[in-house]
Amino acid sequence: METVSENACFGGTQGVYTHRSEACHCDMTFGIFIPEEAQDGPVPLLWYLSGLTCTHENAMTKAGAQAWAADAGIALVFPDTSPRGEDVADDDVYDLGQGAGFYVDATQEPWTPHFQMESYIAEELPKVLMANFNLDEERQSISGHSMGGHGALTLAMKNLGRFRSVSAFAPICNPTASEWGKKQFSAYLGSDESLWAAHDATLLMKENGLDIPVLIDTGTKDQFLDLLMPEAFGHAALERREEITMRMQPGYDHSYFFISTFMEDHVAFHAEALYG
Amino acid sequence: METVSENACFGGTQGVYTHRSEACHCDMTFGIFIPEEAQDGPVPLLWYLSGLTCTHENAMTKAGAQAWAADAGIALVFPDTSPRGEDVADDDVYDLGQGAGFYVDATQEPWTPHFQMESYIAEELPKVLMANFNLDEERQSISGHSMGGHGALTLAMKNLGRFRSVSAFAPICNPTASEWGKKQFSAYLGSDESLWAAHDATLLMKENGLDIPVLIDTGTKDQFLDLLMPEAFGHAALERREEITMRMQPGYDHSYFFISTFMEDHVAFHAEALYG
Numbered sequence: 001m002e003t004v005s006e007n008a009c010f011g012g013t014q015g016v017y018t019h020r021s022e023a024c025h026c027d028m029t030f031g032i033f034i035p036e037e038a039q040d041g042p043v044p045l046l047w048y049l050s051g052l053t054c055t056h057e058n059a060m061t062k063a064g065a066q067a068w069a070a071d072a073g074i075a076l077v078f079p080d081t082s083p084r085g086e087d088v089a090d091d092d093v094y095d096l097g098q099g100a101g102f103y104v105d106a107t108q109e110p111w112t113p114h115f116q117m118e119s120y121i122a123e124e125l126p127k128v129l130m131a132n133f134n135l136d137e138e139r140q141s142i143s144g145h146s147m148g149g150h151g152a153l154t155l156a157m158k159n160l161g162r163f164r165s166v167s168a169f170a171p172i173c174n175p176t177a178s179e180w181g182k183k184q185f186s187a188y189l190g191s192d193e194s195l196w197a198a199h200d201a202t203l204l205m206k207e208n209g210l211d212i213p214v215l216i217d218t219g220t221k222d223q224f225l226d227l228l229m230p231e232a233f234g235h236a237a238l239e240r241r242e243e244i245t246m247r248m249q250p251g252y253d254h255s256y257f258f259i260s261t262f263m264e265d266h267v268a269f270h271a272e273a274l275y276g
Numbered sequence: 277m278e279t280v281s282e283n284a285c286f287g288g289t290q291g292v293y294t295h296r297s298e299a300c301h302c303d304m305t306f307g308i309f310i311p312e313e314a315q316d317g318p319v320p321l322l323w324y325l326s327g328l329t330c331t332h333e334n335a336m337t338k339a340g341a342q343a344w345a346a347d348a349g350i351a352l353v354f355p356d357t358s359p360r361g362e363d364v365a366d367d368d369v370y371d372l373g374q375g376a377g378f379y380v381d382a383t384q385e386p387w388t389p390h391f392q393m394e395s396y397i398a399e400e401l402p403k404v405l406m407a408n409f410n411l412d413e414e415r416q417s418i419s420g421h422s423m424g425g426h427g428a429l430t431l432a433m434k435n436l437g438r439f440r441s442v443s444a445f446a447p448i449c450n451p452t453a454s455e456w457g458k459k460q461f462s463a464y465l466g467s468d469e470s471l472w473a474a475h476d477a478t479l480l481m482k483e484n485g486l487d488i489p490v491l492i493d494t495g496t497k498d499q500f501l502d503l504l505m506p507e508a509f510g511h512a513a514l515e516r517r518e519e520i521t522m523r524m525q526p527g528y529d530h531s532y533f534f535i536s537t538f539m540e541d542h543v544a545f546h547a548e549a550l551y552g
Contacts, residue, residue, distance in 0.1 A: 008497065008525075009533035061532065064340040067540070221284065249284075256337065257285035264343070 001132055004029065010070035011036040014060065019128055023119040024083035030125065031060040034133055037073035044139035044274040045075045045129065046267070047163075049121070049148030049155075052180075053099045056080045059145070064260040068267035074274060075135055079121055081147065083114035095180065096187055102175075103151030104199050106188040115188060118199075122155055141270040145169040145259055146224070147180070149216070153201035153233070157210050165273035167215040167266045169259045170222050173233035174202040180227040202229070205236040214244040215269045217262045219252025245269075277408055280305065286346035287312040290336065295404055299395040300359035306401065307336040307354035310409055311346050320415035320550040321351045321405065322543070323439075325397070325424030325431075328456075329375045332356045335421070340536040344543035350550060351411055355397055357423065359390035371456065372463055378451075379427030380475050382464040391464060394475075398431055417546040421445040421535055422500070423456070425492070429477035429509070433486050441549035443491040443542045445535045446498050449509035450478040456503040478505070481512040490520040491545045493538045495528025521545075 004016040012035040021028040037043050046069065050059050059065065060078045069076045082088075082101030089110040091097035101117035130137050142163045144152035149171020156166040175181020176196045185196040197203045204210075214237070218230045230246065237244045252258040280292040288311040297304040313319050322345065326335050335341065336354045345352045358364075358377030365386040367373035377393035406413050418439045420428035425447020432442040451457020452472045461472040473479045480486075490513070494506045506522065513520045528534040 007529055007531050007533040008495070008527040008537070010537045014533050061338050064343060064536070066533075067340060067343070067536065219284070251284040253283055255283050257283040257290050257342075260340070260343065261284070261286045 001128065009033060010066045012038070012066070012070055014066060016056065021083070021120055021124060023116040023124045024114050026083045026085045026088055026114055028083065028120065029056050029080055031056045031078035032129065032133065033066045033069055033076040035070050035073050035075060038075065038134040042134050042136035043073055043075050044141070045077060045135045046270050047140065047142040047152070048076055048078050049103065049142070049144030049151040050078065050081050051144070051146030051148050052081070052095050054081050055099070058256070059259070062256040062260065063263055065263050065267060068264050072267055072271040074267065074271060075133065077125075077129060079125055082117060088114045096184055100147065100184065102147060102184045102188060102199070103155065104185070104188050108188060108190050111188050118155070121151065122159055139164060139274045141165040141274055143167040143169070143266055143270065144171065146228070146254065147172055150175060150201060154199055154204060156212065157201065157204040157208050158198070160208065160211070163212060165213045165215075165270050166210070167269055169262065169266070170218045170224070170228055170254055171201065171216060171230070172228055174200060174229040176200045176203065177232065178227045178229060180224070202232040202236045205233060205240065205242070209240050209242055213269065213273055214242070215266060216244065216246045217249055217265075218247070219249045219254065219258050221251055222254045224254050277404065285309060286342045288314070288342070288346055290342060292332065297359070297396055297400060299392040299400045300390050302359045302361045302364055302390055304359065304396065305332050305356055307332045308405065308409065309336075309342045309345055309352040311349050311351060313349035314351065314410040318410050318412035319349055319351050320417070321353060321411045322546050323416065323418040323420075323428070324352055324354050325379065325418070325420030325427040326354065326357050327420075327422030327424050328357070328371050330357050331375070334532070335535070338532040338536065339539055341539050341543060344540050348543055348547040350543065350547060351409065353405060355401055358393060364390045372460055376423065376460065378423060378460045378464060378475070379431065380461070380464050384464060384466050387464050394431070397427065398435060415440060415550045417441040417550055419443040419445070419542055419546065420447065422504070422530065423448055426451060426477060430475055430480060432488065433477065433480040433484050434474070436484065436487070439488060441489045441491075441546050442486070443545055445538065445542070446494045446500070446504055446530055447477065447492060447506070448504055450476060450505040452476045452479065453508065454503045454505060456500070478508040478512045481509060481516065481518070485516050485518055489545065489549055490518070491542060492520065492522045493525055493542070494523070495525045495530065495534050497527055498530045500530050
């Protein structure tokens with residue numbers, strides 16, 4: 001693991017590191033905020049998965065999350081959203097290829113060799129983080145925005161018991177029924193739609209449910225609301241009589257101004273689960 | 277004035293607008309955060325002047341200031357740092373020309389036609405803002421970072437009575453004695469160094485003083501500390517027995533991680549002056 005940068009930040013350190021990924025067969029970069037409390041012992045970890053076109057950097061610089069994480073003594077990790085590099089497959093559109101990994105393991109060419117983001121986020125990166133930082137493996141929660149909200153919800157349901165709470169900002173909730181999903185799942189997973197269900201938060205909720213606290217915020221003026229379909233996930237949870245907090249925020253859109261506005265609530269929500 | 281974007285943000289609106297500048301003879305863009313309270317009456321205004329290479333956008337997206345301004349019911353304006361455009365003079369280096377206006381009115385070619393940033397910030401933009409937003413002209417304060425800290429300190433001292441408080445993050449404090457200053461003043465103001473003094477915070481403090489609260493934060497690991505020279509400004513204030521709060525923040529550098537860490541303090545400092 002190589003240090004790209006380390007900056008003092010809210011009493012702790014905002015670092016950026018690069019490491020060779022065995023899952024993605026390329027160098028991967030992530031940001032991690034380590035609060036001051038990590039000097040005294042292992043701290044809880046909140047994962048933040050970013051959306052389409054983002055790198056590790058966007059949320060790290062624009063979401064304002066470190067202020068609240070520092071207050072709560074929680075570490076924050078900001079992974080990249082896909083493998084990257086000149087020899088990594090890509091597409092000219094913004095929502096496929098580099099910057100658009102969708103948190104799945106690709107089984108189709110040309111994506112298979114590098115696009116193994118589910119394995120990377122769920123298996124490989126946790127090991128890297130636990131080995132290199134003073135983190136409490138038993139206290140992890142997960143959040144994300146848009147495609148990253150899809151990642152947070154699906155990974156929480158596919159790894160029951162790993163996370164103590166899950167939240168999302170404007171998540172893609174039903175990708176098998178959305179153009180933000182069908183296109184990418186076709187490319188990465190192939191045309192057999194039955195294989196897509198394992199990566200759809202709404203279908204996973206119907207199938208498996210989720211026994212940890214769930215908080216979802218979506219703006220009423222989100223320009224992508226019809227692609228996100230939060231109501232589909234809400235219906236699925238209600239049918240199971242699962243407890244979820246699903247808020248529609250009046251006037252807010254899909255931007256980081258929306259995310260930063262409600263970040264304090266999300267970190268407080270996770271802190272309650274992590275310290276409860 | 278043309279609307280570029282408006283995003284709901286912490287209960288208020290983060291807007292970006294473009295207008296024709298008479299001072300700079302080009303279109304100028306600024307960001308402004310208007311808190312919810314402006315719906316009920318005029319709100320105080322905090323100016324935030326950015327540093328070298330920045331546009332209106334950097335602090336608006338990375339400083340985390342809206343969270344605290346919303347709490348305090350204060351508007352925030354984020355001006356650009358120079359005139360811009362294809363027909364505007366520029367230089368290949370990062371610290372001269374576009375993105376590096378230094379908040380002075382240029383008297384030297386090729387800069388004179390557009391680089392009139394002091395007139396723009398001190399005279400023209402206030403009129404634009406007062407005409408278009410529900411702001412209280414009698415309650416203004418000013419802050420800034422690096423080159424923008426220089427701008428905040430010098431404009432506060434050149435316009436005594438206008439601002440109720442001034443603060444700065446890692447300001448350039450003594451530009452007539454620094455390579456961040458000599459180079460730009462030579463280019464914009466010419467070789468007669470006696471004309472530079474009116475734009476040097478340390479010299480202005482010696483000459484005029486400042487009768488409003490002053491808060492300055494600088495990181496002990498700021499990579500540009502020798503160019504900033506906060507001690508020069510401190511000495512000048514001490515010689516006049518002016519009250520200033522001058523903090524050195526251990527371990528912090530010149531980045532937005534430093535700024536965002538202490539933004540809450542700065543907004544609270546200004547709020548006390550604006551509501552006092």
